Amino acid sequence: MALWGGRFTQGPDQRFKDYNDSLKFDYRLALEDIEGSIAWADAIYSAGVLTEQENKDLKKALEELYTEVSENLDEIAKCDDEDIHSYVERRLIEKVGNLGKKLHTGRSRNDQVAVDLKLWCMKACDHVLSSIDKLQKQLLKVAENNQGSIFPGYTHLQRAQPVTFTHWILAYIQMFERDYLRLLNAKELLSTCPLGSAALAGTAYNIDRDALAQALGFKCATRNSLDGVSDRDHVMELLSCASISMVHLSRLAEDLIIYNSGEAKFVELSDKVTSGSSLMPQKKNPDALELIRGKCGRVVGALTGMLITTKALPLAYDKDLQEDKERLFDAIDTWIDSLDMAALVFEGIKLNKQNAIDAAKGGYSNATELADYLVSKNVPFREAHSIVGRIVLYAISKDKALEDLSVAEFKEYSDVISDDVYPCLQLENILAKRDIIGGVAPAQSALEIKRMKEYLENR
Numbered sequence: 213m214a215l216w217g218g219r220f221t222q223g224p225d226q227r228f229k230d231y232n233d234s235l236k237f238d239y240r241l242a243l244e245d246i247e248g249s250i251a252w253a254d255a256i257y258s259a260g261v262l263t264e265q266e267n268k269d270l271k272k273a274l275e276e277l278y279t280e281v282s283e284n285l286d287e288i289a290k291c292d293d294e295d296i297h298s299y300v301e302r303r304l305i306e307k308v309g310n311l312g313k314k315l316h317t318g319r320s321r322n323d324q325v326a327v328d329l330k331l332w333c334m335k336a337c338d339h340v341l342s343s344i345d346k347l348q349k350q351l352l353k354v355a356e357n358n359q360g361s362i363f364p365g366y367t368h369l370q371r372a373q374p375v376t377f378t379h380w381i382l383a384y385i386q387m388f389e390r391d392y393l394r395l396l397n398a399k400e401l402l403s404t405c406p407l408g409s410a411a412l413a414g415t416a417y418n419i420d421r422d423a424l425a426q427a428l429g430f431k432c433a434t435r436n437s438l439d440g441v442s443d444r445d446h447v448m449e450l451l452s453c454a455s456i457s458m459v460h461l462s463r464l465a466e467d468l469i470i471y472n473s474g475e476a477k478f479v480e481l482s483d484k485v486t487s488g489s490s491l492m493p494q495k496k497n498p499d500a501l502e503l504i505r506g507k508c509g510r511v512v513g514a515l516t517g518m519l520i521t522t523k524a525l526p527l528a529y530d531k532d533l534q535e536d537k538e539r540l541f542d543a544i545d546t547w548i549d550s551l552d553m554a555a556l557v558f559e560g561i562k563l564n565k566q567n568a569i570d571a572a573k574g575g576y577s578n579a580t581e582l583a584d585y586l587v588s589k590n591v592p593f594r595e596a597h598s599i600v601g602r603i604v605l606y607a608i609s610k611d612k613a614l615e616d617l618s619v620a621e622f623k624e625y626s627d628v629i630s631d632d633v634y635p636c637l638q639l640e641n642i643l644a645k646r647d648i649i650g651g652v653a654p655a656q657s658a659l660e661i662k663r664m665k666e667y668l669e670n671r
């Protein structure tokens with residue numbers, strides 16, 4: 213039974229119904245729809261629409277329905293109702309008869325769907341926050357267990373300066389921390405309750421909307437009914453948060469795919485998150501990481517789609533807005549799965565220390581250090597830069613590392629270079645020197661790990 217029909221002389225064409233009905237995806241709002249309905253029963257009871265007994269009976273039936281529905285959420289999708297609001301109302305009327313028909317007094321599906329979706333978003337935020345937190349903790353564990361391990365650092369994907377594996381991981385912990393805070397902000401911002409906005413003009417019943425908002429766990433009521441039913445900023449914002457975080461995950465995935473390649477072999481992925489080839493028996497492919505990288509496009513696509521759907525949409529509610537849900541659900545599911553998958557990858561990752569050290573030693577990544585050494589001997593930096601450039605060119609022609617050149621060879625380029633140059637060129641010393649906040653020195657990483665651990669445990 214549709215929630216409307218009085219003014220129609222014909223039923224809907226089946227093809228229109230299939231196109232229009234949203235139950236096949238908005239069934240995921242069932243629990244939120246019932247929560248909103250329970251709060252609404254209280255609200256219209258306070259406004260004098262229901263007697264105390266009627267309110268009790270309605271809420272009892274809704275609570276029963278809540279239990280039934282939570283056991284079997286997916287089953288709802290198969291029903292023939294137009295949407296989740298029609299489904300809940302039908303089930304309620306089946307339970308309490310005509311009394312069930314009173315619940316929709318003063319309410320519209322427009323404010324109902326708006327409040328349902330916001331309630332869903334708040335819960336979704338909590339799930340995502342917990343997955344980010346778990347990933348950060350897993351990353352921190354690997355960072356801690358590999359402290360001091362030298363790793364090549366890149367710019368332009370060319371070896372630049374040595375870093376540590378730990379320092380590289382700590383970089384991603386920072387990104388995920390911003391993702392966490394960004395989402396927390398978004399959750400805070402969406403915490404206003406549109407229920408009571410009715411179709412577009414606000415309900416005609418005397419309802420304390422701030423009290424209703426608080427009963428549902430929101431901070432306060434929305435302040436304009438037109439905005440209340442048509443605002444989907446929170447959907448766009450969650451999709452933005454998801455997109456930025458997926459971009460971070462994609463960079464993490466790409467770094468690891470490179471580090472795990474046969475050419476680099478700095479890390480080895482666990483068999484548990486890789487797969488083989490049907491043809492080439494030797495293959496072990498980084499599928500988990502490739503999927504994380506690939507799914508980033510899907511989430512960014514959801515954001516783009518939502519922005520375009522909402523662009524130039526006239527106030528207040530339009531059916532276009534029904535297009536918000538599938539992409540939001542899909543993006544949040546994908547985000548959570550990808551965060552969890554990244555954590556799983558780090559559970560079984562193995563660092564090939566020696567390969568990483570060998571790579572860090574190659575590529576002249578201690579050349580900057582040699583220039584700094586010249587600066588310490590009073591050579592102006594620009595001049596030092598040029599001298600070292602020529603030394604590097606010479607070393608390349610001899611197929612030698614800088615530390616393998618003799619003092620005599622160095623002296624061909626600068627008189628001031630003597631024996632004390634060698635310690636400067638050692639990777640351990642290069643790292644240790646960068647002992648400032650955010651620097652690569654293992655001592656700094658140790659402090660950062662300690663700080664981050666305490667923070668994650670207490671937030």
Ligand code: ARG
Pocket residue numbers: 234238295321322325531533534535
């Ligand atoms: N299924 C609709 C949606 O998701 C619910 C609101 C319908 N409102 C209406 N006036 N048809 O947006």
